[in-house]
Amino acid sequence: MEFRRPKTLKNVLTHYCPGCGHGIVHRLVAEVIDELGIRERTIGTAPVGCAVLLYDYMNCDIIECAHGRPPAVATGIKRVLPDRIVFTYQGDGDLAAIGAAETIHAANRGENITVIFVNNAIYGMTGGQMAPTTLMGQWSTTTPAGRGKLGEGGPIKVCEMLSALDGPCYLERVAVSTPKDVLRAKKAIRKAFENQIAGKGFSLVEVLSMCPTDWKLSPKEAVDFVNEKMKTVFPLGVFKDR
Amino acid sequence: MPQIRFYAEHCKGCGLCVLVCPCQNIRISEDLNEHGHPFAVLVDPARCTYCAMCGRMCPDMAIEIFDGKNGSKENSGGAAK
Numbered sequence: 001m002e003f004r005r006p007k008t009l010k011n012v013l014t015h016y017c018p019g020c021g022h023g024i025v026h027r028l029v030a031e032v033i034d035e036l037g038i039r040e041r042t043i044g045t046a047p048v049g050c051a052v053l054l055y056d057y058m059n060c061d062i063i064e065c066a067h068g069r070p071p072a073v074a075t076g077i078k079r080v081l082p083d084r085i086v087f088t089y090q091g092d093g094d095l096a097a098i099g100a101a102e103t104i105h106a107a108n109r110g111e112n113i114t115v116i117f118v119n120n121a122i123y124g125m126t127g128g129q130m131a132p133t134t135l136m137g138q139w140s141t142t143t144p145a146g147r148g149k150l151g152e153g154g155p156i157k158v159c160e161m162l163s164a165l166d167g168p169c170y171l172e173r174v175a176v177s178t179p180k181d182v183l184r185a186k187k188a189i190r191k192a193f194e195n196q197i198a199g200k201g202f203s204l205v206e207v208l209s210m211c212p213t214d215w216k217l218s219p220k221e222a223v224d225f226v227n228e229k230m231k232t233v234f235p236l237g238v239f240k241d242r
Numbered sequence: 243m244p245q246i247r248f249y250a251e252h253c254k255g256c257g258l259c260v261l262v263c264p265c266q267n268i269r270i271s272e273d274l275n276e277h278g279h280p281f282a283v284l285v286d287p288a289r290c291t292y293c294a295m296c297g298r299m300c301p302d303m304a305i306e307i308f309d310g311k312n313g314s315k316e317n318s319g320g321a322a323k
């Protein structure tokens with residue numbers, strides 16, 4: 001049994017808070033890139049959000065995009081350089097709020113890209129405002145009485161929504177809140193990259209992830225929040241696989 | 243023999259490894275590392291089963307396991323920059 005830092009993950013400290021799920025997801029993406037032997041031809045597109053410094057952490061080419069635009073940038077790269085492996089890495093604000101149009105249309109076109117969607121039910125970087133995926137009743141700085149009291153609507157379920165389209169080839173929701181979930185998440189991320197290598201089209205993996213800082217919870221409580229609250233609203237599973 | 247290593251300088255003391263270790267074999271230090279974080283410490287190396295659950299839950303790559311073959315004890319990640 002070996003468990004080592006993947007080559008695609010730079011040996012630097014990250015700026016993420018203690019117990020933040022982004023670090024786990026970064027490692028899983030890096031492990032998959034290592035295992036598939038695609039590091040030299042992989043190009044990542046980074047979001048605006050806590051993962052904005054992805055280029056400091058991943059040992060492959062990374063382009064930082066305007067907020068919400070990674071799927072549009074990835075579309076351009078993949079169409080010009082079809083032999084490259086192109087992925088986006090996005091938070092829920094980036095992917096489902098300001099970038100909702102880019103997400104839906106890239107999925108609908110069936111672009112041959114891999115989307116890693118980190119759903120932590122809040123805007124992390126900017127200090128904890130409501131995200132499209134914030135749960136009903138959940139506190140945030142912009143829903144101080146809990147989401148839903150002032151006509152904010154309910155959480156957007158990205159996998160369910162995209163599964164109504166013909167374009168996507170693979171949609172799965174996973175989590176990183178238990179070791180078993182982490183293993184399952186890695187399998188899904190691997191599949192999402194394999195699909196692109198096989199030319200199958202748009203693959204998206206939604207990862208339920210912890211944001212202890214803006215949830216105002218301890219790392220342990222944040223794991224419980226994912227397991228007990230988020231998983232009931234956002235059921236794990238495969239929503240499309242063809 | 244496999245070897246497990248905890249890199250104190252990479253650890254932020256979140257304690258997710260403590261939660262998931264099936265042997266309850268990890269604790270958080272009272273000291274702080276150079277970045278001001280408490281850090282995870284293996285309690286008893288002899289009780290470790292090298293299951294790597296702690297490493298998989300770690301957001302900061304602060305835990306590595308070496309299988310001891312091929313002279314691969316060399317630290318790939320190790321010291322934080």
Ligand SMILES: Cc1ncc(C[n+]2csc(CCOP(=O)(O)OP(=O)(O)O)c2C)c(N)n1
Nearest residue numbers: 048049050067091092093094122123124125
């Ligand atoms: C055009 C534009 N609008 C708004 C912002 C402010 N902003 C920065 S990050 C962010 C949302 C981040 O949340 P999310 O995508 O969920 O990522 P997280 O930080 O939680 O990982 C917002 C609204 C911005 N930088 N640019």
Ligand code: SF4
Nearest residue numbers: 016017020050124211
């Ligand atoms: S604010 Fe939240 S998402 Fe951002 S680094 Fe901290 S824990 Fe992670």
Ligand code: SF4
Nearest residue numbers: 263290291293294296
């Ligand atoms: S490898 Fe397994 S048994 Fe050893 S410290 Fe980590 S979680 Fe505990």
